[in-house]
Amino acid sequence: MEESKGPNGPLVELSGVTKSFGDNVVLNEIDLRIGRGEAVVVAGPSGSGKSTMLRCINGLEPIDSGSIRFGGRAIEGIGREIYGIRAQIGMVFQQFNLFPHMTVIDNITLAPVRVQGTSVEEARRRGRELLERVGIPDKEDDVPADLSGGQQQRVAIARALAVDPKLMLFDEPTSALDPEMIREVLDVMRDLARDGMTMIVVTHEMGFAREVCDRLIFIDEGVIVEDAPPEEFFKATGSARAKEFVDKIIHH
Amino acid sequence: MSGLWGVLQEHFPELLAGFLVTIRLVAIAFVIAMVVGAVVAALRISPSKWLQRIGGVYVETFRNIPLLVLLFISFAGLRRAGVPITPWIAGTASLGLYTAAYVAEALRSGAFAVGKGQIDAALSLGFSYASALRRIVIPQAFRSVIPTIGSLVIAMIRNSAIVGVSLLALPDLLKEARIIQSRTFETGEVFFWAAIGYLVLTLTATVAFRLLERRFEVRR
Numbered sequence: 001m002e003e004s005k006g007p008n009g010p011l012v013e014l015s016g017v018t019k020s021f022g023d024n025v026v027l028n029e030i031d032l033r034i035g036r037g038e039a040v041v042v043a044g045p046s047g048s049g050k051s052t053m054l055r056c057i058n059g060l061e062p063i064d065s066g067s068i069r070f071g072g073r074a075i076e077g078i079g080r081e082i083y084g085i086r087a088q089i090g091m092v093f094q095q096f097n098l099f100p101h102m103t104v105i106d107n108i109t110l111a112p113v114r115v116q117g118t119s120v121e122e123a124r125r126r127g128r129e130l131l132e133r134v135g136i137p138d139k140e141d142d143v144p145a146d147l148s149g150g151q152q153q154r155v156a157i158a159r160a161l162a163v164d165p166k167l168m169l170f171d172e173p174t175s176a177l178d179p180e181m182i183r184e185v186l187d188v189m190r191d192l193a194r195d196g197m198t199m200i201v202v203t204h205e206m207g208f209a210r211e212v213c214d215r216l217i218f219i220d221e222g223v224i225v226e227d228a229p230p231e232e233f234f235k236a237t238g239s240a241r242a243k244e245f246v247d248k249i250i251h252h
Numbered sequence: 253m254s255g256l257w258g259v260l261q262e263h264f265p266e267l268l269a270g271f272l273v274t275i276r277l278v279a280i281a282f283v284i285a286m287v288v289g290a291v292v293a294a295l296r297i298s299p300s301k302w303l304q305r306i307g308g309v310y311v312e313t314f315r316n317i318p319l320l321v322l323l324f325i326s327f328a329g330l331r332r333a334g335v336p337i338t339p340w341i342a343g344t345a346s347l348g349l350y351t352a353a354y355v356a357e358a359l360r361s362g363a364f365a366v367g368k369g370q371i372d373a374a375l376s377l378g379f380s381y382a383s384a385l386r387r388i389v390i391p392q393a394f395r396s397v398i399p400t401i402g403s404l405v406i407a408m409i410r411n412s413a414i415v416g417v418s419l420l421a422l423p424d425l426l427k428e429a430r431i432i433q434s435r436t437f438e439t440g441e442v443f444f445w446a447a448i449g450y451l452v453l454t455l456t457a458t459v460a461f462r463l464l465e466r467r468f469e470v471r472r
Contacts, residue, residue, distance in 0.1 A: 060372055080380065087378025097373035101392050101470045111377035114387065145471035156373075163377060 009072055011036045011167055011198050012057060016066035019052060019222075026052045028222035029066070034200065036166075039193040041209040041230075042202045044219035045245060050202040053219070054169045057200070058089040071166065087115055090160030094172040096152045098144040098159070104131070105140035108159045116163060123162070130158035134188050150181025154188055161192075168192065170201040210234060218242040259441035263432050270416075270428030271449045277343055277424055278412050278453065282405060284348025289355025293393070294385055296360045307356065314353035319411055322346040323418045339422040343415040351408045358400040362393030395468045402461030406454045413450065425449045 010033035019027040026049040034040055042050045055061040057068060059075050059082045068075050075085050099107050108130060109123035118126075131137050134154035136147075144152050153173055160168060170189065174182040186205060190212045193199060201213070209216050209230050216233045218226035226233060226242040233242070260267070295307030314322070327342035366389050374384035394401075416427030423431075429446035433439050 055372075058376055060375060083375075083378050083380050086376055089376070091373075091376035093369060093373065095369050097369040099370065099373070099388055099392075100472050101395055101468075110387070111379070114383070115378040143471065159377070169376075 010034055010069075011038075011071060012200070013069040013072075014053075014057070014066065015069075017053075017056060017063050017068060018065045019049075019056060019061065019063050026222050027056070027063070030222070030224060032217070032224065032227075034198065036198055037196045038215065039197070039199045039213045040201070040215045040217060041213040042200060042217045042219060043204060043206070043209070043245070048219045049222040050219050051171050054091070054171050054200060054202055057167075057169060058086050058091060060091075083115075087111070087163050088166045090157075090163065090165035090168045092153070092156050092160055092168070092170045092173045094175050096144070096149070096156045096176070098152055098156055100144050103141050103143055104136075104147070104155050107144070107155060108162045111159070111163050127158070127162060130161055131155075133161075133191075134158045135184065148181060149177045150184045153177065153181075153185045157185075157188055157192075166198065168197055168199040170199065170203065172202050172204075174203065174205060206234075218245065220245075256441050256444060259432075259436075259438050260445055263442070263445075266428045266432060267425070267445055267449065270423055270425035270446075273416075273423055273428075274409075274412055274425040274449070274453065277340075277347065277415060277422070278409050280344040281348035281351065281408060281412065284344060285351035285355050285404075285408065288349060288352035289359060290390060290394075292352060292356035293359035293363060294382075294390065296356060297363050297385065297389070299381060311353045311356055314350050315357075317350075319346065319350050320414055320418055322350055323415060328419050343422050347408060347412055347415060350411070351404055354404050354407075355401060358397045358404065359390070359393050362395075362397035362400075363389050365396055366392045392470060395470045398461060398465045398468060402457065402465070405457050405461070409450060409453045409457060 012032070012034040014030050014032040017027050017030040017032075018025070028049075030049075030053065032053075042053065044050050052061060056063050057070070057075075063076065070085055070089070073085070075082060078085075099110070102110065105124060105127050108127040109118075109120065112118040112123040112126065113120055128137065128140060131140055134157055136151050136154055139147060139151065139155070144155070147155065157173075173189070174185050177185065182205070186208050189199070189201065190208070193212045201208075203209070213230055215227060216230045217224055218233075220242070292307045292310050295303045296311070298304060298307075317325075323342065323346045326346045327337060327339060330337045330342070363385075370388050370392065371381075371384050374388045375381065379387065412424065413426040416422045416424035417430055425446055429442045433442045436442070
């Protein structure tokens with residue numbers, strides 16, 4: 001706990017995190033530490049609590065007990081300061097959740113201008129850089145509906161990066177995409193990981209996990225049943241449940 | 253002089269004056285309806301149970317009291333109680349606050365159609381819940397309910413006709429028509445031109461809202 005303070009402690013630390021929806025315990029005493037620069041993939045059957053865990057980490061979902069620390073700081077019960085924490089955590093959603101009434105560039109510059117007080121010109125300049133980085137430099141004046149799913153998700157990544165987050169959360173970022181668009185999104189995420197971004201990715205893309213992540217975490221029924229580097233994971237010495245699941249999603 | 257054209261020529265100045273008063277009345281009430289409607293809708297979709305309740309009480313109060321009764325209360329009633337209220341304030345406030353209840357309901361349904369994912373996205377970018385509503389949800393809700401608000405505005409223009417002829421000394425189009433009619437007994441002709449006046453306003457509103465709808469269409 002003491003070492004969690006200071007720049008060398010873990011960026012994210014969950015201790016004994018429990019969360020229920022009604023009688024359904026979705027997260028059961030989760031302990032997890034994620035260091036700066038780590039890329040972690042979280043897998044598990046649907047309904048196992050993966051997405052809920054991500055939503056708890058940036059305070060979109062309140063937890064019942066335990067504690068979550070970000071940069072050494074507890075995020076529960078801090079009132080309006082949670083807004084400042086969230087601005088340091090980028091989130092990418094399964095359904096993209098771009099703002100449909102705004103152009104691509106306005107989607108990206110909204111938070112820098114309105115939350116962080118960046119000037120419009122500076123935010124736009126940076127927004128164009130980000131669009132370049134995610135590989136769609138010529139779409140800034142389009143509205144989301146004019147883009148393919150893969151392009152929309154890359155805009156969503158650019159939007160999340162625009163606030164200069166210390167941590168990126170990806171909630172099944174490719175699950176709503178047609179197969180031919182999955183690659184383009186995963187490529188952007190791989191580049192991000194290589195640039196040293198700390199990221200937690202909920203996904204079933206085991207190829208991505210094997211290639212990119214430092215740790216693969218397997219959650220089942222609200223409990224972490226495996227937490228290992230991907231090479232060990234795929235040798236599968238651990239839980240039978242995880243092994244069975246990985247076999248299923250690799251070979252389907 | 254009589255006949256439709258004769259009546260129009262003879263009484264054009266009064267009818268025009270009344271028409272302009274109706275435009276002013278409707279324009280002010282429209283602004284009140286939009287602003288108050290947006291605020292009440294925000295209360296109705298806020299996370300606080302108490303704010304939701306306050307918004308609910310507003311909607312049920314103003315939706316369930318007939319406009320004519322509101323006009324009587326706001327002018328005669330308040331005046332009797334010693335509140336120095338002018339016909340203009342009573343008329344625009346009654347019409348505006350009454351319509352605001354319907355605008356709030358329309359916006360609320362529009363806001364629910366916007367979806368929780370939009371709020372999640374805004375919150376995850378560091379916006380407060382209130383700013384997420386103001387910057388993301390309400391603008392989209394407004395766009396999706398433009399046709400509904402168009403119908404409400406047309407209803408408001410028609411409802412405005414009872415403002416002048418109720419207790420208020422407010423010389424709007426129908427009031428002026430009444431005055432001419434009681435002097436000349438050219439009932440059919442005078443009210444025909446009053447109807448045309450209202451038709452001009454409602455058709456203008458119809459076209460304006462069609463254009464707004466086209467301009468602000470949100471494709472998903």
